[in-house]
Amino acid sequence: MTTATTTIMRQHLIDPEICIRCNTCEETCPVDAISHDSRNYVVDAAKCKLCYNCISPCPTGAIDSWRNMPADLAYPLAEQLLWDTLPAQIALDASPGVGAGDTAPALPDDVQQIAAASTAGQGGVAPPPWSAAHPYVNLYSIQQPAVATVSGNFRLTAEDASSDIRHIVLDFGNASFPVLEGQTIGILAPGLDANGKPHHVRLYSVASPRDGERPKYNNLSLTVKRVTEDHEGKPAQGIASNYLCDLKKGDKVNVVGPYGTSFLMPNHPGSNLLMICTGTGSAPMRAMTERRRRKSAPGEDGKLMLFFGARTAGELPYFGPLTRLPKEFIDINLAFSRVPGQPRQYVQDRIRSRAEDVVRLLKDENTYLYLCGLKGMEKGVDEAFADICSRNGLDWKVVQATLLQQGRYHVETY
Numbered sequence: 001m002t003t004a005t006t007t008i009m010r011q012h013l014i015d016p017e018i019c020i021r022c023n024t025c026e027e028t029c030p031v032d033a034i035s036h037d038s039r040n041y042v043v044d045a046a047k048c049k050l051c052y053n054c055i056s057p058c059p060t061g062a063i064d065s066w067r068n069m070p071a072d073l074a075y076p077l078a079e080q081l082l083w084d085t086l087p088a089q090i091a092l093d094a095s096p097g098v099g100a101g102d103t104a105p106a107l108p109d110d111v112q113q114i115a116a117a118s119t120a121g122q123g124g125v126a127p128p129p130w131s132a133a134h135p136y137v138n139l140y141s142i143q144q145p146a147v148a149t150v151s152g153n154f155r156l157t158a159e160d161a162s163s164d165i166r167h168i169v170l171d172f173g174n175a176s177f178p179v180l181e182g183q184t185i186g187i188l189a190p191g192l193d194a195n196g197k198p199h200h201v202r203l204y205s206v207a208s209p210r211d212g213e214r215p216k217y218n219n220l221s222l223t224v225k226r227v228t229e230d231h232e233g234k235p236a237q238g239i240a241s242n243y244l245c246d247l248k249k250g251d252k253v254n255v256v257g258p259y260g261t262s263f264l265m266p267n268h269p270g271s272n273l274l275m276i277c278t279g280t281g282s283a284p285m286r287a288m289t290e291r292r293r294r295k296s297a298p299g300e301d302g303k304l305m306l307f308f309g310a311r312t313a314g315e316l317p318y319f320g321p322l323t324r325l326p327k328e329f330i331d332i333n334l335a336f337s338r339v340p341g342q343p344r345q346y347v348q349d350r351i352r353s354r355a356e357d358v359v360r361l362l363k364d365e366n367t368y369l370y371l372c373g374l375k376g377m378e379k380g381v382d383e384a385f386a387d388i389c390s391r392n393g394l395d396w397k398v399v400q401a402t403l404l405q406q407g408r409y410h411v412e413t414y
Helices: 024-028 108-121 239-245 279-295 319-323 349-352 355-362 377-390 397-404
Strands: 008-013 032-037 040-043 065-070 144-155 165-171 182-187 203-207 217-225 252-259 272-276 303-309 331-336 367-374 409-413
Touching: 008 040, 008 355, 024 032, 040 367, 065 272, 065 331, 165 272, 203 217, 203 239, 203 279, 203 409, 217 303, 239 252, 252 367, 272 279, 272 349, 279 303, 279 367, 303 349, 303 355, 319 331, 331 349, 349 355, 349 377, 355 367, 355 377, 377 409, 397 409
Parallel strands: 272 303, 272 367, 303 331, 367 409
Antiparallel strands: 008 065, 032 040, 144 165, 144 252, 165 217, 182 203, 182 252
């Protein structure tokens, strides 16, 4: 066995299963590390500088894929071009590409130590829950989209609220468009951008359960916020969001997808859902909650616990329907940050206030945790979990790593 230290690299890859071949990543890459053929988009490990310029523009998240690899065994372009799905993260005591029945050569101990250090603290996409239903992806492309008809467009927030959030129902008629709770669809807004090119696909989480917004109808719903400013508060009109929010009943919409193979709900009895969201991040939580509400019988399913944040009650999507759900069905914890005369409260504050019950769920191997909303919420929620775990004899980093490995920790932020 060699004693030479082997370098472990974080190889940047593109997930062929959810990539929609829009060419955004290749156009964005400043070092020409990304290329493609008629089948796949791929990243040249020798050229990639890990600058992350391509991550944000990707409409599906396919570009945000990584594997820890011995540098001398990095996946070559020729191999990537043949993939239909991403390879699993290899155990770093084995070489990729070893056939069934072969014996993988062991890597030296120092390689395994480097590998352990390189993966510590890194998230990555978790596998789906073991009992999740099989998701269908990439059924419709930019070249051949599904055409849906708008059957409803309803404002969810109060008329005087600063946020215009809509519940939009799309009917697919005779087109087969199966989705699961937690999946997303892509919307193709009409028109061209400033460079004369078609607008990039915009993704939206499905807000209805798998049997449709109306059961046994071939439809689904979206939760869409009209974007009128950027993250810095400067005026900016969101192309797809304004297009969707202005749609009228009977209008036609081009839809691609569906996408998503990880952020899915478990199906086995006794599974608990611990859901944390803000704003339109409520879409997948609504889908999962509605799925449970429609199919649950006494003792059939586990606990539902929801932490939901907004500025005020008038800006909270689905506020009315949420308040009418029975407490024995779902444990709802609302956090409002801009109520006059009251201290600001965020979801992480409500998590701390319910520490005993949250820790009890975290200790249950049947608990699945879902976090969805603005990216800025991640840090506060992570700190809240670390605090309540430390006060109850747990190490949040260890708990989080276990949840990720077991497909029980899922995050979608934007």
